[in-house]
Amino acid sequence: MSHKCSFLILFFLVNIGWQVYSSAQDADGRCVCTVVAPQQNLCSRDAKSRQLRQLWEKIQNMSQSIEVLNLRTQRDFQYIMKMESQIKGLRSKLRQMESNRRVLLTKNFQELKGKIDELQPLMPVLEQYKTDAKLISQFQEEIRQLSMVLMGIQEEMGAYDYEELQQRVISLEGRLRNCMSRLTCGKLMKITGPNTIKTSGTRFGAWMTDPQASTKNNKVWYMDSYTNNKIVREYKSMSDFIAGVESRTYSLPFHWAGTNHVVYNGSLYYNKYQSNIVVRYSFESGRVVTQRALESAGFHNVYPYTWGGFSDIDLMADELGLWAVYATNQNAGNIVISQLEPHTLQVLASWNTEYSKRNAGESFMICGTLYITNSHLTGAKVYYSYSTKTSTYEYTDIPIHNQYFHMSMLDYNARDRALYGWNNGHQVLFNVTLFHVIKSNDDS
Numbered sequence: 001m002s003h004k005c006s007f008l009i010l011f012f013l014v015n016i017g018w019q020v021y022s023s024a025q026d027a028d029g030r031c032v033c034t035v036v037a038p039q040q041n042l043c044s045r046d047a048k049s050r051q052l053r054q055l056w057e058k059i060q061n062m063s064q065s066i067e068v069l070n071l072r073t074q075r076d077f078q079y080i081m082k083m084e085s086q087i088k089g090l091r092s093k094l095r096q097m098e099s100n101r102r103v104l105l106t107k108n109f110q111e112l113k114g115k116i117d118e119l120q121p122l123m124p125v126l127e128q129y130k131t132d133a134k135l136i137s138q139f140q141e142e143i144r145q146l147s148m149v150l151m152g153i154q155e156e157m158g159a160y161d162y163e164e165l166q167q168r169v170i171s172l173e174g175r176l177r178n179c180m181s182r183l184t185c186g187k188l189m190k191i192t193g194p195n196t197i198k199t200s201g202t203r204f205g206a207w208m209t210d211p212q213a214s215t216k217n218n219k220v221w222y223m224d225s226y227t228n229n230k231i232v233r234e235y236k237s238m239s240d241f242i243a244g245v246e247s248r249t250y251s252l253p254f255h256w257a258g259t260n261h262v263v264y265n266g267s268l269y270y271n272k273y274q275s276n277i278v279v280r281y282s283f284e285s286g287r288v289v290t291q292r293a294l295e296s297a298g299f300h301n302v303y304p305y306t307w308g309g310f311s312d313i314d315l316m317a318d319e320l321g322l323w324a325v326y327a328t329n330q331n332a333g334n335i336v337i338s339q340l341e342p343h344t345l346q347v348l349a350s351w352n353t354e355y356s357k358r359n360a361g362e363s364f365m366i367c368g369t370l371y372i373t374n375s376h377l378t379g380a381k382v383y384y385s386y387s388t389k390t391s392t393y394e395y396t397d398i399p400i401h402n403q404y405f406h407m408s409m410l411d412y413n414a415r416d417r418a419l420y421g422w423n424n425g426h427q428v429l430f431n432v433t434l435f436h437v438i439k440s441n442d443d444s
Contacts, residue, residue, distance in 0.1 A: 053392040075337075091274040113300060127296060172270060172276075185319055185367030186434025188382065191400045194428035198242050204259055204309055205422045211415040212265040213316055219247075219261050223256065226309040226408070227273060230255045232284070252281060253288055255359070257299065259409040260314035262340060264322055271313040274300050278315065278324060278345050292345035294338065296328040303327035303357040307408055318365040319414045325370060327357035337358065337370050353386045353393060362410040364419060366434070373400060376407045400430065 200311055201224040206219055217239035220241040222233040230252035255273035262269050267289070268281040276297040280290040303326065304311040314325040322340045324347075327333050331352045338350040353370070361373035361380050374383035382398035402423065409422035412432070419430035 020442065028368070029207070140309075145316040146331070149383055159191055186436050187369065188366055188371055188385070188396075188398060188432060190433035191382070191398055191419065191430050191437045192433070193430040194401060194403055194405070194423065195430075196426050196428050197238070198427045199425060200244075200427065201422075201425055201427050203406065205425075206259040206261050206409045206411075207262050207422065207427050208261070208411060208420055209413060209416065210263045210266065211413045213415070216414075221268070223259070225263060226259050226311070227257060228255060232268065250281075250283065250286065252279075254279060258312065258314070259309065260311055260316070260325075260411075262315045262317050262322070262411060264317045267342075269315045269322065271310075271315065273310070276313060276326075278313070278340070280342075280345060290320075290343065290345050294324055294326060294347070297324075297326040297332055297336075297358075298333075305357070305376060306359065306361050306364075307406065309408060311408075314363060316363075316365050316411050317414070318367060318412055320365075320368045323365050323370075325363055325365075333357055335363070335370070335372070335386075337365075337386065339388070347390075351386065351388050351391060355384050355386070355393070364410055364412040366412050366414075366432070371398075373407075373410070376392070378402045378405050380407065 006319055042185075099328065113439045118354045127403050187267045204226045205222070205224045207221065207223070213219070218237045220235040220238060222235070222241070223229070223231075232250040232252060233246050234248040234250065235245065236247045240247065250268075252268075252270075256270045257273045257275075258271055260271070263283075266283055268279075268283065270279055270281070271277070272279050272291065276294045276299040277291050278294060279288055281287070282289045294313065299312045301308055301310055301311070302312060305314075312326060316323050316325065320339070322342045324340055326336055326338075328336055333356055334356050335353045335355050339348045340346065341348055355372055359374070361376035363370055363372045365371075370388070370409065371382045372384045372386075374381045380400055380402050382396050383398060384393060386393040404424035404426045406424040407421060408424075409420070411420050412418075413420055416429075417432060417434070419432060421428045421430060
């Protein structure tokens with residue numbers, strides 16, 4: 001039987017120097033995660049760990065001293081307790097004698113009273129011993145409690161043998177990788193945000209990062225307007241993009257149409273203006289390396305999204321590869337999904353949906369499923385999805401907050417697990433929540 005889990009995003013446990021860089025959680029709340037332990041010198045030389053060890057040694061010394069003091073006190077206390085019993089017995093006998101003085105000789109009475117007078121000063125000493133014994137008992141309990149707290153702190157700080165700790169981490173990491181290898185592709189459950197990254201450009205445009213790039217490559221590409229432009233601006237990082245510090249510009253040989261471009265594995269894919277031709281432009285070589293027409297695809301505002309802008313052909317990428325979303329006369333203007341070979345741009349497979357391209361606000365692919373919004377305006381939601389795996393569709397109801405009232409670009413980035421949007425001159429990011437299924441060993 002399959003288990004279900006949610007994929008959690010990257011986070012850091014800064015306070016103790018550990019890093020948890022991915023995790024998976026099943027429906028019962030059980031979590032398996034990958035953690036990176038701090039370097040060995042952090043465990044052995046960290047100031048907090050050293051202070052903890054010094055404090056622990058002091059506690060042990062205090063405990064030993066209290067034990068010695070307790071033994072001595074208990075020995076003296078036993079002796080004093082015997083004296084207390086004797087004093088009480090003498091007092092009782094003296095009261096009897098005083099009540100019957102006629103049968104007592106004066107000499108015997110005075111002798112007995114003298115013994116009591118000799119013992120009388122020991123009474124305060126006895127009380128002090130009782131107090132000291134009680135105080136030592138309290139000390140012992142406090143030491144015990146403190147020792148338990150210190151042991152807990154040691155566990156939290158990882159004050160164990162480093163090699164043993166490292167083996168435990170490796171074991172946990174292996175279990176997570178085994179779990180992640182059995183994760184099926186995710187299904188969209190929720191969209192949150194947006195986070196406004198920048199406000200720039202015209203009302204329409206596109207911006208993106210490369211989902212195939214390494215984690216060290218955080219370049220951003222920026223393409224303003226939906227037509228009459230062929231300048232692509234490149235930024236080395238998101239911070240440079242926000243600051244407006246360009247690293248390079250590219251002048252494309254052909255103008256683009258629409259805002260539905262995508263950067264994938266170092267190349268820009270876009271729709272050539274006034275045509276159904278898809279162009280692949282290599283940033284490395286600075287030239288067009290491939291171009292191919294999408295057979296029967298409408299273009300130049302024949303089948304655009306609801307906002308127009310020559311958005312007939314939408315190029316996108318997800319975990320499974322490169323895609324083109326468009327409409328044809330043969331499919332009555334409804335959306336067609338085609339998977340493209342990234343180098344040759346040949347159509348590998350196509351699926352005909354029953355959703356009108358002109359009624360769609362925007363669309364994006366996640367794990368081979370096309371998600372379509374019902375509007376580009378305020379109040380939009382993801383209304384329809386089509387799975388290329390099962391060739392089936394379903395109606396959905398996933399709200400998306402159109403903060404700036406006009407969405408002219410919306411694309412999923414599999415590396416960032418986020419939606420990039422161009423919202424009325426604002427470059428925004430949406431977070432997505434995906435639902436995963438863990439395949440059992442019996443699943444194919």
